Amino acid sequence: EVQLLESGGGLVQPGGSLRLSCAASGFTFSSYVLCWVRQAPGQGLKWVSAISGSGDSTYYADSVKGRFTISRDNSKNTLYLQMNNVRAEDTAVYYCARNSAVAGGILDYWGQGTLVPVSS
């Protein structure tokens, strides 16, 4: 059974840093593109970042480029999101999601999310 479990969320001050983790199980981790998607309070889903199976290629939404870094450790089956210089508008539930092998962009499994409130 595919499982994705996020952790690392919590209150962070504007300008601060936080690292989210997503522990995966039930599939060949290194074979899949993984993503982070967030949902701000009262809003819809928004794609944040993606990383290739090898970790060599990374992609970011313009709103987080230069501040967030996605990475993965294939030996630990874990995905990360390093969040630096966070802003109030980064407040959201952050989900990790697996990209289907069928086509890029189809997110076939998701975690339950971790909440990141940004406030002083």
Next chain:
Amino acid sequence: EIVLTQSPGTLSLSPGERATLSCRASQSVSSNYFAWYQHKPGQAPRLLIYGASSRTTGIPDRFSGSGSGTDFTLTINRLEPEDFAVYYCQQYGGSPWTFGQGTKVEIK
């Protein structure tokens, strides 16, 4: 960026009724790279439909997707109690991948 607009924002229906959810894209979605997700509070979002009309494994056949170009529809026939949730459309034909703002299907 392709903007997706979902309508209606909220759909109030009774179990057994049919739900019709719409999603309009600001520009044509290439190759029908279009998906629908179901999301319940506190749970992981769940992929229902990809490629505009293909059901993912394990999704009941009361869920169906249709459409092309800029207009897409998710139909849920004979609503079951577990179907009341928020539904999001998504396009993955253009960069960045974008989602609609959601349609809440609530019990009338």
